[in-house]
Amino acid sequence: MSFLRADNLSKTYGSGEAEASALAGVSFTIEQGEFVAVMGPSGSGKSTLLSVLGALNTPDQGGYFVDEMDIYSLNQNQRADFRREYLGFVFQSFNLVPYLSLAENVMLPLAIKKMSRGQRWDMAREALGRVGLAGKERRLPSQVSGGEQERAAVARALVNRPPILLADEPTGNLDQATSQQIMELLTRLGNEGMTIIMVTHSPECAAYAGRLLSMRDGRLAGSSPQAAAALAACTAAATA
Amino acid sequence: MTLKDIALLNLRRRKAKAAFVLAGLMVGVATMVALMSLTQTLTEEINHKLEKYGANILITPRSDQLQLNYGGLSLGGFSFETTEIKEADLGAIKHIKNAANVAAVGPMVLGKVTVNQRAVLLAGVDWDAAQILKPWWKIVGQRPGPQEMVPGAEAARLLGLKTGDRVSLAGRELTVSGVLAPTGSQDDQLLFTPLAAAQGMLNKPGLVSMVEVAALCKDCPIEEMVAQIGRALPGAKVMAIQSVVKGRMQTLAHFRSFSLGVSLLVALLGGLVVLVTMMGSVKERTGEIGIFRAIGFRQGQVMRVILTESMMLSLAAGLLGYLLGLLAGELALPLFSEGHGGHIVWDPGLAGAAVMLAVAAGVVASLYPAWLASRLDPHEALRAL
Numbered sequence: 001m002s003f004l005r006a007d008n009l010s011k012t013y014g015s016g017e018a019e020a021s022a023l024a025g026v027s028f029t030i031e032q033g034e035f036v037a038v039m040g041p042s043g044s045g046k047s048t049l050l051s052v053l054g055a056l057n058t059p060d061q062g063g064y065f066v067d068e069m070d071i072y073s074l075n076q077n078q079r080a081d082f083r084r085e086y087l088g089f090v091f092q093s094f095n096l097v098p099y100l101s102l103a104e105n106v107m108l109p110l111a112i113k114k115m116s117r118g119q120r121w122d123m124a125r126e127a128l129g130r131v132g133l134a135g136k137e138r139r140l141p142s143q144v145s146g147g148e149q150e151r152a153a154v155a156r157a158l159v160n161r162p163p164i165l166l167a168d169e170p171t172g173n174l175d176q177a178t179s180q181q182i183m184e185l186l187t188r189l190g191n192e193g194m195t196i197i198m199v200t201h202s203p204e205c206a207a208y209a210g211r212l213l214s215m216r217d218g219r220l221a222g223s224s225p226q227a228a229a230a231l232a233a234c235t236a237a238a239t240a
Numbered sequence: 241m242t243l244k245d246i247a248l249l250n251l252r253r254r255k256a257k258a259a260f261v262l263a264g265l266m267v268g269v270a271t272m273v274a275l276m277s278l279t280q281t282l283t284e285e286i287n288h289k290l291e292k293y294g295a296n297i298l299i300t301p302r303s304d305q306l307q308l309n310y311g312g313l314s315l316g317g318f319s320f321e322t323t324e325i326k327e328a329d330l331g332a333i334k335h336i337k338n339a340a341n342v343a344a345v346g347p348m349v350l351g352k353v354t355v356n357q358r359a360v361l362l363a364g365v366d367w368d369a370a371q372i373l374k375p376w377w378k379i380v381g382q383r384p385g386p387q388e389m390v391p392g393a394e395a396a397r398l399l400g401l402k403t404g405d406r407v408s409l410a411g412r413e414l415t416v417s418g419v420l421a422p423t424g425s426q427d428d429q430l431l432f433t434p435l436a437a438a439q440g441m442l443n444k445p446g447l448v449s450m451v452e453v454a455a456l457c458k459d460c461p462i463e464e465m466v467a468q469i470g471r472a473l474p475g476a477k478v479m480a481i482q483s484v485v486k487g488r489m490q491t492l493a494h495f496r497s498f499s500l501g502v503s504l505l506v507a508l509l510g511g512l513v514v515l516v517t518m519m520g521s522v523k524e525r526t527g528e529i530g531i532f533r534a535i536g537f538r539q540g541q542v543m544r545v546i547l548t549e550s551m552m553l554s555l556a557a558g559l560l561g562y563l564l565g566l567l568a569g570e571l572a573l574p575l576f577s578e579g580h581g582g583h584i585v586w587d588p589g590l591a592g593a594a595v596m597l598a599v600a601a602g603v604v605a606s607l608y609p610a611w612l613a614s615r616l617d618p619h620e621a622l623r624a625l
Contacts, residue, residue: 080533082536103241112538
């Protein structure tokens, strides 16, 4: 039985002439510990797919299962619990809370868990240490570079030790050297057994993934298990 | 990092907005506290006056004649010589239901005497009772003994009497033991002796012309006491003399209602300030709330963050507003109070009510914005970033 299963997912925005199909019968499975890249041109449905997988956006049709749990049959609070226990999010624009220090941002998912302040602090410091931000715990997001903000966002995503990491264009706002650092970090997390689903426009980033899902017009255009084939598929999709 | 920390840190970040909400609620609470404490202090002052007022029930002989005097101008028709009350009957006052509220019973006998060829009114009083009934009396000299008398200030002036003088009065030789300092009342015109001496001189043994009663009436039903004394002394006319105090109490009751109305209005306005500011705050923080929801905050936990913020602000506004209100009340007190050197009464009940009102107004006004925040679609909220 697969760890994560998307079953004929469909999602439409708007109505009448303005109706646009973001997802049109998307089905796939992902095993625990896989690092999957999702690529495709703008408007192909990648971000909608990620938000559906993040239990943030209810599909019009189809089912989404994790650990055999039917996620969209859960109520709002149960979905929130699912996100807290199973998911870590990394957003393109970092989405750090500006008035909280890096450590406080990382501690956010722990704020709603029953544990002592000391435990929260230790876990945040450890997570920041894993992404190379030891010693910068008390800095505000505005006091560190874009790459460091993204790493802090990764630290926040993994502080709870969730089994799934969802990353939306995690290197979209970063330079090449910093992008490489972030991708190496995600690869390391994947090697440690975390399931990673990453939406990206960058073939170089997709090459770090073990598998590529290509999206086009809301449909799955292909699924390739090898990095080289992934790059080729991506290029083909981009030029089609 | 807890939900409380998030709320506190957000307040610190949005200092201007927090200060606006704080000021809105604080002014509301301060207004309420100032008005309420003023009312309370003035009521206390009046109650205190009422207790020190001296006589507040007057017992006179029942008369079928109309009184023919107005504003101190007598045209005849009322005579102290006609009817009297028996002194022995006054013991019945001690047995009325509210006897415990009776502080003093002061019988007085009145009669006309002649001194130095001038007619003057002689009053025999119970000097022990007079100390309670007429606390404003001040004798320059000594309290009179059985063979002594004290003239009122005006009587002393007109009759040329001073302490130590001897006066022939109704066939007796009396010594002036002192002079009553001016009171501004009719007492200035009278000559005073002990009750028994006056009864002897006026040939009214065991009789009194009128009785003054001091009732401790902060909480007692004075009208009820009047009725009780009336039943105990069926031959006498019993009246409550508290019209001035009653009028003032009525004014205060109106002021209290006004204070309550203004307080509620200001609290409502404070609540509206909170509502509008929190609505704006929630709109501004849509993306942030999206992040909270994405990382697993339940709807109730998002609400708790918003409500904790408003509760912290309201609590501070309640405490500061209370202190500000006390200060404002203290400053305004001389404008309303007749007394000098009075202070606003510290009332823990009002302090508690002020803080509770502030917190309730803040939290109630924040419920809708908090509910809206908790219902934000996390997907849409994140797209707003």
